[in-house]
Amino acid sequence: MVEAFGHLIKIVIGPGFCLGCGTCVASCPFSVLELVDGKPTLKGRCEACGMCFNQCPQTADFKEVERHVFGRNATEGEVVGIYERSFSSKARDAGILVRCQDGGVVTALLAALLEKDFIDGAVVTGAPDLPWFPKPVVATTREDLLKCAGTKYSRGAISTGLRDAVDLYKCGRVAFVGMPCQIRAVRRMKSSTLAVYRLADAVRICVGIFCVEALPYEVFFKKVVEGQLGINLADVAKFDIKHGKFVIYRRGEPKRELDVGALRQFVDTPCKICFDFASDLADISVGAVGSPLGYSTVLTRTPIGEEAFELAKSAGALEVRPLKDVKPGIEAVKRLSLKKMREALEEIGRQQASGQPLPVAVESVSSAFKHET
Ligand SMILES: Cc1cc2nc3c(=O)[nH]c(=O)nc-3n(C[C@H](O)[C@H](O)[C@H](O)COP(=O)(O)OP(=O)(O)OC[C@H]3O[C@@H](n4cnc5c(N)ncnc54)[C@H](O)[C@@H]3O)c2cc1C
Known part of the structure; x- marks a missing residue:
């Protein structure tokens, strides 16, 4: 049986687990889904192709997706996920430093990747319409990137930006920047056997940002x-x-x-049940925690993440030190990751006690994390 939009309503949207990431809308081949007040809504006849259900980050088996990305699952000790190297870093460009959130690593990295022709464009989050209201933006120039620097503390429908990058801007190599849940959406697309490959395959690199919670x-x-x-x-x-x-x-x-x-x-339920602080499924994760004020903590997780970071570094875009040389360092990232996992487990327990079936993404990891925490 194909799990179609009706299943998504029953399991994810109806019970209030929808993240509003827009992945289902972006991947509907019949274009009959739209976001209305941030929630996917059917605007025509559902052809029951199952694409939306199979792209939704909340119906993903996190551990399965993790194996798809890294070839294995994180061990008990790897509480910030699997990574290769850790750094404390800062943009060298003064123009980026005045607009960025922390060390400006995300913007400097993307600007260098564009300049070096590693990507055609980046899907980032700006606030082009309403002040601080997050909307996806396809950045193809340094100026576009600068306009989107800085953190907007709400979740946006970022996956619709990926559709625009591919279909409107004709980008074949995209950098996708997102919170942990949004990175999970892209990884779900890339690992699903039923996927919109023109979107999934266009993502060359996932840059994840750390996130405790978003504010509606x-x-x-x-x-x-x-x-x-x-x-x-x-x-x-x-x-x-x-x-x-x-x-x-x-x-x-x-x-x-x-x-x-x-x-x-x-904070809403999708954030309360989220257990991923450090964007564990990204190619590169970036956040403030772990580094001195004005610097970003960087975890390179995959070969493409390593390659991109090295490219930006050798282009002179970044000042870089090993994370072990600064305080508070990786232990602070681990503490916050564990705290987020514990709080998610408590909320998951509350939801389960009320008889609420949980999305697969949560079910698949809760038992593993119970063990770890
Ligand atoms: C809701 C939220 C909560 C966060 N909580 C923490 C935390 O607890 N601890 C911590 O260390 N870091 C947290 N971060 C990450 C932190 O705020 C910075 O984004 C990160 O340190 C990168 O800084 P930077 O100077 O390198 O980025 P910049 O160069 O300023 O670039 C920021 C990038 O983030 C993207 N972005 C901004 N807002 C959003 C959004 N709403 N959704 C998706 N992408 C977005 C932009 O597209 C831009 O490319 C959080 C981020 C968000 C969105």
């Missing part, structure tokens, strides 16, 4: 930041999470801070 745009940014705190989102220069504080930097005004713990109430 309407619920948090509109209602809390704008509504309750009275901060116009258009006046915000940067949002950041550092040392347990969510910091709001406003242009010409004092910064505002909220305790990160207080944000948990706004």
